[in-house]
Amino acid sequence: MKLIENRRVLIVEDTTIAATYLARELAKLGAEVVGLARSEEQAIAMTHAESPELILMDIHLADGSDGIKAAEKINSQFAIPIVFTTSYSDDDTVTRALKASPYGYIVKPFDTKTIKVTCETALHRFSLEQKVVNSEKRFKVAAEAAQFGVVELDGKGKTFSFDGAKSLQNRFGAGTQIAREQFLALFPEHERKDIISTLEKRASLRKTIVLEGSDSGRKYLDIVFSEVDFHNNDVIIGAVIDVTDKQRQIKQLRLSNIILDQLVEGVALLDKNFSIIDCNKALSTLLRFTTKSLKKRDIFQFGLNSSELKSALASTKIVRKKSILITTDGIEFPAFVTVSELDQQHEEICYVATFSDISDLSKAERKLESLAFTDQLTGAGNRNYLKLILNEASYAESVQALIFIDLDGFKLVNDTYGHNVGDELLSQCASRIRSVIRNEDTFIRHGGDEFVILVQEKGDLAQLGSRLLEVFSDPIEVSDTELRISASIGIAQMDDTQEPENLLKHADIAMYEAKRKGKNQVVFFSGEQNDAIEYRLYVEQGLFNAIENKDLHARFQPIVDTEHQVVALEALCRWSSQDIGDIHPESFIPIAEETGMINALGLKMLKEVCIASVTLNEAGLGHIKVHVNVSILQLNSKLMVSQFLEYLHDFDVKPSSLVLEVTESAMHDIGTRKVLRELAKSGFTIALDDFGAGYASVSELGESYTSIIKLDKSLAPGEDKSSQKNIIAESIIQLCQRLDKAILLEGIETQKQAEFACQAGCHYMQGFYFSEPLSLTDVISFIQQK
Structure with a gap:
């Protein structure tokens, strides 16, 4: 059984996509996700309400909340393992996080394997620590019970007439006089002869009897026979002492001793000098000493x-720490040691110490560390390992150059043949790369289809x-498929003016230059490449912030x-940045597709489209359909399609009210066509967008699910009616008419172009x-004025 199965997990994550992804992956692993919190306040409230067994905590939360502070507050009130999730792994963040004593630390982007291993290691470690805590509690109970030993209780106020002896009074009557036979019946039959003999000799006798069925349950009584006198077969009792508490304590002590031994x-x-006064069997086994010799x-x-x-005990009465202990034969092993100073000393006893062998936990931690720095698919180092090397001066000094490798066309392979084939391809590519680099060089899988080589000895980089x-x-x-x-390869060389952390950035810039030049080539970094790539990276970060801050908005262009x-x-996506100004979609849409942000951007637009459809209907314009662009990445995301359909259901928008525009290049993908x-069967209208641009495939016009062919604006006619562009446009329009497709010509900027479109x-x-x-409000006014 997996440790994560059936465990109650609280996710604290302010990014909806990340929270949804974590919830889905944890559900697949068998966990029960009890809540999704977005802020520090929600995290603490849900912990009180849901009693989770594990918490995944993002360090940077919504509204400026701090996940680390939330973890510290939760730790002060609950015993719950917390694993941090974050996009940041800089030293300051890690140092702050460690102060909150997390049980794990996952750097985004994370995958199912990382989530499973980190969560299960955290749960295992927490379980081991709880055993230690519980053992301390059990020993404390035993130590407190031991102080009573077998000390006799005095008889002050414990004579027959004391309060609370109703059960005894019912048996004995109102005084200390009782019939002989009734008295003997209080004792087990096998003891009665000895008791009679003692009574006849007028000797003193002390016996413990048990009275059943008293108001407070079973009661133990010590009866002291002194100066016993017979009178008409009656027995005069010298004293009665209630020792119920003592008997219970003796029983508790025996039970505690059994627990200690087990x-x-x-x-x-320990005494005041930390010398061992007594110990259990487990300690002698652990240290390989006899109990006596310890x-x-x-x-x-x-x-x-x-x-x-x-020193630690001087400031706190309980010290817990990991240590390396040494057995009698010199063998070292990792242990978790707790030393507690007793509030009330018992004779010589001043401290209680517990020792737990954590060899298994240490192995798990070493395995976790290995997992934290190793890519499981290729066996290469991962991004965390790369950061470690570049940030550690002793490692970074030996780096001569950094080579950034990005596979060309890998996404197409992945989309066409599936992730299993894609993973095998990555594994074989990694093996081929390893075969030509030196043992001294460090090989890293940076993520996806990107690899990094840290060159640590001088050599001919062009030849490499x-x-x-x-x-x-x-x-x-x-x-069975070839x-x-x-x-595309970018190389950045180290020099005296270069900082190690800039190597990755410069090699990445050089790699993008290789892509721009046509791919399948090597480019060395130079300063001239920097400006264009800097702008691209700037746009990328700005786009990320725009999605997070909801700065993107929709504009609507009429179709007549x-x-x-x-x-x-x-519906057209627009982004106005305070720093950059209005950014054209052609600048940021390709970046969104490359970085995976296209899905977040797409969900924003799909929601806007649903709102627009509802608003048009309320304005009496329900006959007007809304077009929206969808990409191959979005269509191949089951989560994306599912979320879109949920939007339609939530807004009560019918599929027939929308037109999905898909570029003709996307139609080449088998999965997309499926x-x-x-979607067409569900009632959506499908439009083939940008037809005639790029690598046009006329055969795609025959697909039955496409209803509208949207001709690219590059086919909009010029002034010369007999130009080749006009002939091409007219031919495509005639072909579409014969195939019973509706034709939409975009890019109309003049009256002559509009007249051509109508005539053609x-x-x-x-x-x-x-x-x-226009904005939605303005476009409705525009329609109503027509």
Whole structure:
């Protein structure tokens, strides 16, 4: 059984996509997600309400909340393991996080394996620590019980007539006189002869009897027979002492001693000099000493630091720490040691110490550390390992250059053949790269289809780059399929003015330059490349912040028929940055696709489209459809499609009210076509966008699920009616008419272009000639004024 199964987990994450992803992956692992908190306040409230067994805590929360502070507050009130999740792994963040004593630390982006291993290690470690805590509590009970020993209780106020002796009074009557036979019946039958003999000799006798069925349950009584006198077969009792509490304490002490002997943890009672007064069997087994030989030895003989422990106890009465202990035969093992100073000393006993062997936990931690720095698919180092090397001066000094490798066209392989084939391809690519680099160099999988080589000895970098390109020249066979793939490679060299942390950035810039030049080549970093890439990176970070801060918005451009009546609106994503100004979609949409932010951006637009459809309907314009662009990445995301359908349900928008625009390049993907067929069956109208641009495939016009063909604006006619562009546009329009497809020509900017579209047989037109993109309020006013 997995440790994570059936465990109650609270996710504290302010990013909806990350929280949804974690909840889904934990559910797959069998965990019960009891809540999704977005802020410090919600995290603490949900912990009170839901009693989770594990908490995944993002360090940077919404509204400026601090996950580390939330963890510290939760730790002060609850015993719950907390694992931090974060996009940051800088020294300051890690140092702050460690002060909250987390049970794990996951750096985004994370995957299922990392989540499972980290959560289960945290739960295992927490379980071991709880055993130690419980053993301390059990020993404390035993130590407190031991102070009573077998000391006799005096008889003051404990004579027969004391309060609360109703059960005894009912048996004896109102006084201390009782019939002989009734008295003997109080004792077990096998003791009665001895008791009679003692009574006849008028000797003193003390016996414990048990009275059943008293108001407070079973009661133990000591009866002291002194100066016993017989009178008419009656017995005069000298004293009656209630020792119920003593008997219970004796029983508790015996039970505690049994528990102590059965504990796996070693337990020792210490005097003021930390010498062992007594211990259980587990400690002698742990240290490989006999119990007798351990007595009078101080615990510092087994590897504990004397000054460190005494100093810690001076400020707190309980010290818990990991230590390396040494057995009698010199074998070292990791242990968790707790030393507690007793509030009330019992004779010589001043401290209680427990010793737990944590060899298994240490192995798990070493395994976790290995997992934290190793890519499980390829066996190469991972991004955490790369950061460690570049941030540690002793490592960074030996780095001569950094090589950044990005596989060309890997995403197409992944989308076409599936992730299993993609993973095998990555594994084989990693093996080929390893075969041409030196043992002294460090090989890293940076993420996805990106690899990094840290060159740690001087050599011919151009020659090494050529060898790396050569490894991809032969096809790679995966699952009986020959796949060809190339790589774009960027190289940044170390010099006296270069900071190690800038190497990765510069090599990345050089790699993008290799992509721009046509891929499958090696480019060395130079300062001239920096400005363009800096702008790209700036836009990338700005886009991320825009999505987080909800700075993106929709504009709607009218689509008209041949009578210039508005029949539809196209939703267009717009982004205005205070730092950059208005940014054209052609600048940030490709970046969104490359970085995976396209899904977050797409969900924003899909929500806007649903709101627009509802608003149009309320304004009496329900006949006007809304167009929205969807990409191949979005269509191949089951989560994305599922969320879109949920939006439609929540807003009560019918699929027939929307038109999904898909670029013709996306139609080449088998998976995308399958999804589109299903969406068309559900009632959506599918439009083939940007047709005639790029690598046009005329065969795609025959697909039955496409209803509208949207001709790219590059086909909008010029002034010369006999130009080749006009001939091409007219031919495509005639072909679409014969295939019974509706034709929409975009990019209309002049009256002549509008007249051409009508004469050529287009059904719909779109462009600045009719209207620029407007806000939803303005576009409704525009329609109503027509």
